[in-house]
């Protein structure tokens with residue numbers, strides 16, 4: 001018998017961060033903020049809650065970056081604050097489902113100000 005459990009991994013997009021010259025590829029970029037997760041899915045049973053890891057702040061071109069632990073979310077909040085215009089721009093191009101998904105992730109992480117900023121003027125409930 002094989003695979004009663006399977007582990008899925010993925011990552012959630014949290015937003016853009018500061019506009020910087022990447023110290024690795026030397027492009028000028030908006031940093032990206034992601035949060036990886038893993039999820040155990042037993043067959044025929046409802047999947048277990050996602051287990052979220054550290055935040056990843058990385059260059060969007062070469063993907064070089066740093067990890068920031070979940071308990072240092074204030075640092076992540078500051079980084080997101082610097083990139084919120086870029087996040088808003090990309091948010092505006094998302095469809096309704098993607099918007100909901102991003103807002104849900106932001107609220108889960110406690111970045112509620114950013115979620116409110118993005119949702120302002122949008123038809124999102």
Ligand SMILES: [Zn+2]
Nearest residue numbers: 022025059062
């Ligand atoms: Zn880079």
